[in-house]
Amino acid sequence: MEIKKTALAGTLESSDIQILITKGTKGIEIELESDVKKQFGDQICQAISETLKGFGISQAKIKAVDKGALDCVIKARTIAAIQRATNASEELDWRAI
Amino acid sequence: MVRKAKELNLKNNEDFALWKNFLENVGINNFSEEEVNQVDLTIGIFDKQKLLATGSLAGNILKYIAVSADSIGTGSNFNLIVSELIGKLALKGIFHTFVFTKPKYVTSFQHLGFKKLAVTEFGAVLERGFPDISTYLADIKQTENPVKKTAAIVMNANPFTLGHKFLVEQASQENDLVYVFVVATNAGLFATDERLKLVKQGTQHLSNVKVVSGGSYMVSYATFPAYFLDSPNDLIEYQTTLDALVFKNWIANYLHINTRYLGSEPLSRTTSIYNKILKKVLTPEISVKIINRRQLLNGEVISASNVRKKIAQNKLNELNELVPETTLKFIRENAAILKLRIKKGMKIRGN
Incomplete structure (x- = not known):
């Protein structure tokens, strides 16, 4: 799948993560801001990357601001951002989820 | 709660x-x-x-x-x-x-x-x-291998005059590559895309000159929000220093710019303060060259505000001493629209 436009999902409130996604040309680039980046940065980026892979997205730029989100929240917010960015909000790809 | x-x-x-x-x-x-x-x-x-x-x-x-x-x-x-x-x-x-x-x-x-x-x-x-x-800088960058001498000029060009042309030509002669940034704030008599177009047309003969929009990063610094300042006396210094730092830290750094050219501004106090602060912030890493404004034989200075004044006064035949052929052609073809804008309250004074 291809990113068609910039999209945002999630908030900046506690236990949430905000995902901003846009077109990219150099694979998956993730810029993460998190108070627990040292401890969990890799894990958060991995959860985002895997979700993108599930949708067959190989080119994207992501800016993520984490406020202590659990993996399921990271996944859910990434999916929402992908759906908005690919204009696919109407027809969910359940297999990817 | x-x-x-x-x-x-x-x-x-x-x-x-x-x-x-x-x-x-x-x-x-x-x-x-x-x-x-x-x-x-x-x-x-x-x-x-x-x-x-x-x-x-x-x-x-x-x-x-x-x-x-x-x-x-x-x-x-x-x-x-x-x-x-x-x-x-x-x-x-x-x-x-x-x-x-x-x-x-x-x-x-x-x-x-x-x-x-x-x-x-x-x-x-x-x-x-x-x-x-x-993203902005990656889009306008000309070459991955920095050339020896790269210069930058930031201009409003409202509209592009012979004064601007002289400044760009001077920089073009003295450097390998010149970036001309046209301020993108849409507040003058000439619209942003018109100003950009006229600068491009007026510098087409110079192959080492690249004209780009200033985007969100070279705006009119006078519009920076300042409501949180403790003292209004700090206003001009705060706004201009911020503007100069964005140029130095990001734009000049990424595009390997080593000289910034400025036109002297004998008539505007704000611009002269701006030029002074720019010099303070940019040097010694980036040299600042102030090029003196050219005058006509009758002592009149070539300035964009003078051009706008003549448009308002309907003296288009006096413009050929002030603007290049390309700008003149545009003004002639769009005289009615420009005058309508002035009539609707567009300010012609200022920079």
Whole structure:
């Protein structure tokens, strides 16, 4: 799948993560801001990357601001951002989820 | 505590009084028309009737962000208000945001994904989202291998005159590559795309000159929000230093610019202060060359404001001494539209 436009999902409130996604040309680039980046940065980026892979997205730029989100929240917010960015909000790809 | 975000209508006296009183309690006292009139939307976070936090949007700029210090959860109210404002912008398809704030709040914004563009002792500017300054610079960069001598000129060119042309030609002769940045703020008699087009046409004969839009990063610095400054005396210095730092830290650094050319400005006090501060901030890393303004035989200076004056006075036949052929052609073809803009109240004075 291809990113068609910039999209945002999630908030900046506690236990949430905000995902901003846009077109990219150099694979998956993730810029993460998190108070627990040292401890969990890799894990958060991995959860985002895997979700993108599930949708067959190989080119994207992501800016993520984490406020202590659990993996399921990271996944859910990434999916929402992908759906908005690919204009696919109407027809969910359940297999990817 | 049940927190709720609600819109505040600043045109409504009751809302305005509540908002103003809240901001005054946290030390913001500047409610001048220039600052408040630009606000498109204001949000308040309430616990029942009590206002806990507020923030506003002016275009894609966050303004008047304030959180009551005596409530529990100051940090989370701050995050909520910024989150709400960013969400409102996203609904409009805007994913790129700026904030101008006191230096002590820089870290709080960085925790929400803002990146520092420049910090002075009076204030700082940060941005967030896409497209950001890295995207802008990657788009205009001419070559991966830096050439020896790269220069930059920033101009409003409202419109492009023989004075501008002389300045660009001078830089073109003395350098391998010249970037001409045309300020993108749409506030003058000539619209942004018209100004950009005329600069491109007027410099077409110079193969080492690259004309680009200043984008969001070379705006009219005089419009930087300044409501949070402690003293109005700091205003020009704060605005111009910030502008000069963005140029130095980002634009010159990334594009390997080693000289900045400026036109002398004997008539405008603000511009002469600006040139002075620019020199202070940029040197010694970047040299600043001030090129003297050319005068006509009769002593008249070539200036864009002079050109606009002549358009307003219907003296198009006196323009060929002031502007190149390309600009003259545009003015002749669009004289009616330009005059209509002047009639509708477009200012012709100023820079």
